[in-house]
Amino acid sequence: MEEKLTLFKNRKRFGIEKNIDIIFKNTALVLSSFVAIILLGIILVVFFQSFESFSRYGLKFLVTSEWNPVKDEYGAFTAIYGTLVTSFLSLLITIPLGVGTAIFITEDFVPKVVREIIGSFVELLAAIPSVVLGLWAIFVMEPFFRAFFVFLHNFFGWIPLFSTEPTSRNSLLAILILVVMLLPIVTSIARDSLNQVPKKLRNAAYGIGASRWKTIFSVILPAALSGIMAGVLLALGRAMGETMAVTMIIGNSNAFSWSLLSPGYTISSMLANQFGEADGSQVSSLFYAAFVLMILSLVVNIFAQWLVKKFSLKY
Amino acid sequence: MNSLYYQKRLSRNIGDKFFTSLSVICALIAILPLIFLVTYILIKGGSQITPELFTLEPNPPGDDLDAGGINPALIGTLIITTIASIIAIPVGVGGGIYLAEYSKGGAFSRFIRFGVNVLAGVPSIIAGVFIYALIVSTKILFGSMYSGLAGGMALSILMLPTVIKTTDEGLKLVPNELRYASLGVGASMYTTILKVTLPSAFRSIATGIVLGIARAAGETAPLIFTALFSYYYITGFGDLFYEMGSLAVLIYNFALEPYDAQNKLAWAASFILVLSILSVNIFSRILAAFTEKTKRV
Numbered sequence: 106m107e108e109k110l111t112l113f114k115n116r117k118r119f120g121i122e123k124n125i126d127i128i129f130k131n132t133a134l135v136l137s138s139f140v141a142i143i144l145l146g147i148i149l150v151v152f153f154q155s156f157e158s159f160s161r162y163g164l165k166f167l168v169t170s171e172w173n174p175v176k177d178e179y180g181a182f183t184a185i186y187g188t189l190v191t192s193f194l195s196l197l198i199t200i201p202l203g204v205g206t207a208i209f210i211t212e213d214f215v216p217k218v219v220r221e222i223i224g225s226f227v228e229l230l231a232a233i234p235s236v237v238l239g240l241w242a243i244f245v246m247e248p249f250f251r252a253f254f255v256f257l258h259n260f261f262g263w264i265p266l267f268s269t270e271p272t273s274r275n276s277l278l279a280i281l282i283l284v285v286m287l288l289p290i291v292t293s294i295a296r297d298s299l300n301q302v303p304k305k306l307r308n309a310a311y312g313i314g315a316s317r318w319k320t321i322f323s324v325i326l327p328a329a330l331s332g333i334m335a336g337v338l339l340a341l342g343r344a345m346g347e348t349m350a351v352t353m354i355i356g357n358s359n360a361f362s363w364s365l366l367s368p369g370y371t372i373s374s375m376l377a378n379q380f381g382e383a384d385g386s387q388v389s390s391l392f393y394a395a396f397v398l399m400i401l402s403l404v405v406n407i408f409a410q411w412l413v414k415k416f417s418l419k420y
Numbered sequence: 421m422n423s424l425y426y427q428k429r430l431s432r433n434i435g436d437k438f439f440t441s442l443s444v445i446c447a448l449i450a451i452l453p454l455i456f457l458v459t460y461i462l463i464k465g466g467s468q469i470t471p472e473l474f475t476l477e478p479n480p481p482g483d484d485l486d487a488g489g490i491n492p493a494l495i496g497t498l499i500i501t502t503i504a505s506i507i508a509i510p511v512g513v514g515g516g517i518y519l520a521e522y523s524k525g526g527a528f529s530r531f532i533r534f535g536v537n538v539l540a541g542v543p544s545i546i547a548g549v550f551i552y553a554l555i556v557s558t559k560i561l562f563g564s565m566y567s568g569l570a571g572g573m574a575l576s577i578l579m580l581p582t583v584i585k586t587t588d589e590g591l592k593l594v595p596n597e598l599r600y601a602s603l604g605v606g607a608s609m610y611t612t613i614l615k616v617t618l619p620s621a622f623r624s625i626a627t628g629i630v631l632g633i634a635r636a637a638g639e640t641a642p643l644i645f646t647a648l649f650s651y652y653y654i655t656g657f658g659d660l661f662y663e664m665g666s667l668a669v670l671i672y673n674f675a676l677e678p679y680d681a682q683n684k685l686a687w688a689a690s691f692i693l694v695l696s697i698l699s700v701n702i703f704s705r706i707l708a709a710f711t712e713k714t715k716r717v
Contacts, residue, residue, distance in 0.1 A: 122608050122611075123608070125608070125610060126608045126609050126610050129609070129610035129613075130518075130522055130610075132514060133515070133517045133518035133521075133522060134518050134522070135514075136510070136511050136512075136514030136515045136517075136518065137514065137516075137518040137519055137523075137529075137532050137584070138515075138532065139515060139580070140515060140532055140535045140536050140539055140580065140584065141531065141532060141535045143539065144535050144538060144539050144542075146554075147542065147546060147547075147550045147577075150550055150553045150554060151546070151549060151550065151553070154553050201446065202449055202450050203450065204446075205442065205445075205446025206443070206446050206447045206450040206451070208443045208446075209443040209444060209446065209447040210447070212443070214440060214443075214444065223447065223451060225705065226451070226454070226455075227450070227451070227454070229701055229702070230454045230458070232631075232634065232635065232638075232697050232698065232701050233457070233458075233638070233694060233698075234637075234638025234639070234640065234668060234693060234694070234697065235638075235640070236638070236668050236671045236672050236675075236690075237461060237671060237690045237693060237694055238457070239671075239672070239675065240671055240675045240686055240687070240690055241457055241460065241461065243675055243676075244675075244683070245456075245457075245460055285453055285454070285457070288450050288454070289454075292450065316432045316433070316435070316436050317436050317440075318435060318436045318439040318440070319432065321439075339541070342541045342543075343541075345543070346541075346542070346543020346544065346545065346546070347543075348543070348544065348545040348640070348641035349641055349668075349672060353672065353675060353676065373543060373545045373641070376545050376548075376549060377545060377641060380548075380549070380552065380644075380645045381644065381645045381648070388557075392549065392553070395546060395549045398543060398545075398546065399542065399543070399546050402541060402542065402543055402546075403538065403541075403542075405541075406537070406538055406541035407538065409541075410534065410537055410538075
């Protein structure tokens, strides 16, 4: 009798516990699906808010560069062009610098302690807020490069990219501050992928008489290429979405110009500048621009993830 | 005989030297501006630090006698990041628990993990745009438009992927034997998670979350049209529903002012922001290195 009672009690407790267990599991399930809900929510909200502008201007929005709230004419070509040009050109500068630095850190040119200090220093810099970088760009970088820009214009003015007098806020400065922002990302990811290349590959190359740089170029870099590529794509996504530093230094002008030395615009800086005080169809057009930005960064990000998944298990 | 010794003039050796110096130059070019950046912020910002800075309101620009302090922005940053953490940490830890402990690698969990990575790549200004459309323009929060609460929500979207990822990865590192042992002595799944696996992964999860909070504290883009900015002291709970200043937005606004006093205030705010973010980062790095060493023993 006594025994039966405790058993009965135990079973009862077990029942409550079972319920708590189920509730706990389902709560965790719901919380994890929040990610999907937020992601879909962002896409849907931005899409539906841009619908008015989308149905009025259609794809013409992407190729015209008039942005005139008074006449209700909207086209985001200048901003889209600016986004693509600043992000691609900054990557073009960042890739060799970042990969070169990563090679420097992973090879044994200097003692390990020094390399580790450099490595963690570079990673720490990824933590500096971009608004602070923007402040630094305005007050330190711009005066520093002013003479160089004048030189660029005077000697290479025949190239359309440098064809205007340099202004104190311009696209080239935005590109340079993006380089400072992207360097830590590219360097740390490139370093990780270089470190993951098995040591026996290197030893095999040395063993058949390859020199250090022959080994790096023909064995190590190709083996780490997918990881580096993924890092580069992530950096590209960051560059396209980067707002503060670029907004502060690019000049925010919707007048289209081929020259990098004149003020420009990016989608994110357009949003940062105009969203607060926009109304009517301007808001919808800004949402349209935000949608374009989101699609661009989604495509880049998904491609990066696909690349990682496809090539990460090679060794 | 000669071929046994290192020959300087051999083309492959010359090439090696060339590329080695090239990579040294790359590293120098990459690191020097970064060193300049940090020292400049620390020196220029550090020289602006006064006790009044922490207690006064900023004066509206135009008054070029004295810029005042950054008290409201400092408190605002603390409040907004706290709101973001209150939203993102439970959701993120819960989601991470599901991914690491319950999911069996099926389509749903793969989709969520993919979603986490995609959400991490969404530009931060899009989070601001989303919250603007959802909360600011609809005035859904008791009729208030721009508010500290909305700003906190925008930041929580940016924190969420970090929190989920660190929880997921931290829990996955917990050895399965611990789970078997706990379940084997009759503990239920939730007891096992709350009493065994979460505590043993606590340090790595906490480190990741703290780093996520530090990153969110410096984010500006999601705040400029959700929390906006305010020059006035935060006096009570009700201020959550009104415009709220933050260090990041203060730097943005005052860097673009033509007045020297405001610019100096922006430098001071950068100093405080960068110093706190860097010290959190360095501290958690040291902690992580320390735990790694003790684990190996």
